[in-house]
Amino acid sequence: MKRVGILTSGGDAPGMNAAVRAVVRTALEHELEIFAIYEGYRGMIDGGDRIRPMQWNSVGGILHQGGTIIGSARCTEFQTREGRLQAARNLMAHGIEGLVVIGGDGSLTGANTLREEWPELVAQLAAEGQITPEQAQAHAFMGIVGMVGSIDNDMFGTDMTIGADTALHRITNAIDAISSTAASHQRAFVIEVMGRNAGYLALMSTLASGADWALIPESPPDGDEWEAQMCAVLDEGRQNGRRDSIVIVAEGAVDKFGNRITCEHVRKALEERLQEDTRVTILGHVQRGGSPSAFDRNLSTLLGVAAVEKLMALEVDSPAYLIGLKGNRVVVSPLMECVAQTRAVNEAIQQRDFKRAMTLRGRNFQESFEALRTLVRAHPRLPSPNQRRLKIAVVNSGAPAPGMNTAVRAAVRGGLNKGHQMFGVYNGFQGLRNGEIQEFDWMSVNGWALMGGSELGTNRKRPENGDFYAIARNIEDHGIDGLLVIGGWSGYDAACKLYAQRQFFPAFRMPIVCLPASINNNLPGSELSVGADTALNNIVDAVDKIKQSAVASRRCFIIEVMGRYCGYLALMSALASGAERVYLNEEGVTLRDLQRDVDLLVEGFSHGKRLGVMIRNENANKVYDTEFTRALLEEEGDNLFEVRQSILGHLQQGGIPTPFDRIQATRYAFKCIEYLEEQAALSKPGAACVGMVHGGYEFTPLSRIPDLFDEEMQRPIDQWWMDLRPIVKLLAQPSPRYFVEREGGEVGMIGEGMTG
Ligand code: ADP
DSSP: OOOEEEEEOOOOOOTHHHHHHHHHHHHHHTTTTEETTTHHHHHHHHGGGGEEEGGGGGTTTTTOOOSTTTTOOOOOGGGGGHHHHHHHHHHHHHHHOEEEEEHHEEEEHHHHHHHHHHHHHHHHHTTTTSSSSHHHTTOOOOOOEEEEETTOOOTTSSSOOBHHHHHHHHHHHHHHHHHHHHHHTOEEEEEEEEESOOHHHHHHHHHTTTEEEEEEEOOOOOSSTTHHHHHHHHHHHHHTTOOOOOEEETOOBTTTTTOOOHHHHHHEEEEHHOOOOOOEEEOOGGGGGGSSHHHHHHHHHHHHHHHHHHHOOOOOOOEEEEEETTTEEEEEEHHHOOOOOOOHHHHHHHTTTTTHHHHHHHHHHHHHHHHHHHOOOSOOOOOTTSSSOEEEEEEEESSSOTTHHHHHHHHHHHHHHHHEEEEESSSSHHHHTTEEEEEEEEEGTTTTGGGGGGGSSSHHHHHHTTHHHHHHHHHHHHHHOOEEESHHHHHHHHHHHHHTTTTOOGOOOOOOEEEOOOTTTTTTTOOOOOOOOHHHHHHHHHHHHHTTTSSSOOOOEEEOOOTTTOOOHHHOOOOOOTTTTEEEETTTOHHHHHHHHHHHHHHHHHOOEEEEEEEETTOSSSOEEEEEEHHHHHHHTTOOOEEEEEOOGGTTTHHHHHHHHHHHHHHHHHHHHHHHHHTTSSSSEEEEEEEEEEEEEEEEEEHHHHHHTTTTTEEEESSSGHHHHHHHHHHHHHHOOOOOOOSSSSTOOOOOGGGO
């Protein structure tokens, strides 16, 4: 393949631009010619200047923009053969042999139809004399690779669709805002979110925001009198001290007979039964809009790179493929199988086979729904008479991580609902030693879902010497028989120490579980820790602003980010913000590296480059620190460019947790309670840490940590994201070859693309 095209089609989704950028630059890097087809299939049919060649700089500075710069459209004409024939004519005219299509299942099906019909279309064009027989023979196949751009997250073949995470950001922000006004007036609110056949946004935003009820298409409320049941729970919640009542309704929510549940219906039910002032808010298109989240930028980028690679590897007559993400890894699946499964859910909903609809949505979806049913209760379920009631203590440890409170809330409510007694430990292991332990009830954690920081208080105290005795006494005094540690490495280390002391202190022979909560994402047994997503978004927001501050001058920024000795935040923020260089402790920094960077910058700025962004992990190198790097570049940059440093500091740790961190915290907490229950039933209860591994939840025994964790550097020995390093470079630094080939043209400014 020599010439390929890219289009965005159907509803726009934040993150599409990052995908376009990745596809264009990867294609150029592989020496393909790449054409953007503007306005989706409309542009393919119109042809002319709607099909334009793209250069490196055509996609500079778009990572942070919502929507799609190449336009999207719905186009009924493409659904006709005549329309597709015209499209084929235009594609042939440009010699386009393969397409990367970003859109929903409709757009992707359309692309597949074009691929299937292609030989006939080409034969017809040849028969009509519009192309030569040689042309027809040379272009007998149209390769198709798709990516899902849809805020609904309703497609098979990928854990997340492009735009869904950003939409969740918009929705959760809105619900957070509404809940503060609702609480002030003790009002009820009904909020409609998008999702015609998919409850993902409604379910996850309810889970993340701590709203009180959710209505989704896949699982209608059971019982004929669901309105009464819902109002009874909301009423009990009020009597129990809740100040707001918020019901989230998916656009496509139905009752068990398949009748649509409208917001108006819910509003009336609330007003009549609760006699409450009830307002309806339909969020509408704000959900689609705005700057993409860090996750969406990175998701789109990874998929875009893989899409071009897959397109190049297609054999003649190969079926269409879908590029998706499963458990942090890019996966490739047959496109039409994914479309068929996606449609099967819609059919199941239409046929009111809701059990099947839920099964098809998968385990994560079902478990999240179960967690939600627990969290929205007004009271915990009463313990059954013959069950074992545990006394479970929850402690925070390490630096504060956004999402810690969400995890505590979910653990307390999850535990209480299973009949256990829950205790909060204040001030970390220090508090456990000093006996700062308090029994928690359902309302003790009310409103904690969205709070940043740590309400319990957290520090890096690790038990030593006499602490063990004091801790054992407190555990015995309170009868604690399970411990949940939510935090970073100091918490894990403290848990390991208690575990190691089991032989001396019988009190420690209880199940212990650690839940990863650290912005650094440097914990063993998990690919993602709670807090890292918030920190990443905080960094990316800051970098976006810093870049905008430099419009007028030639400037290079060195931005220092946290992470201790782990480069996760540095690398992922470089990927999401289009930084051209990232310095990691894992790779080290040598004088030779810096020399090379100076040369690149000088070369770039003397050829029209205006902005440089370099991201540095705080401990990338002790000697060549941020100030040293700044001074060196400034000195060597002479009068060509200025260099500014920006040490982002604690803004990275603060703020309210992102929806992903809240959801993750909740899911982890429920898993941890299950683990403690299971282990408590054993004669020798285990101690472990929970984590996301390959998209699933796993428990790693604490005894295995020494094999997995580099204690000196405080990071896992094997870090999955290290494989993404070449992509940062690929997308931010054009290879010199690209410019040499295009010498003399206005596209030839080395480093212009480095602006992102
Ligand atoms: P989405 O891609 O977001 O699901 P639509 O279903 O509206 O959005 O599809 C977007 C466009 O894709 C349509 O306007 C049409 O041009 C094209 N398309 C959709 N379905 C088909 C189909 N079955 N055959 C051909 N083209 C289609």
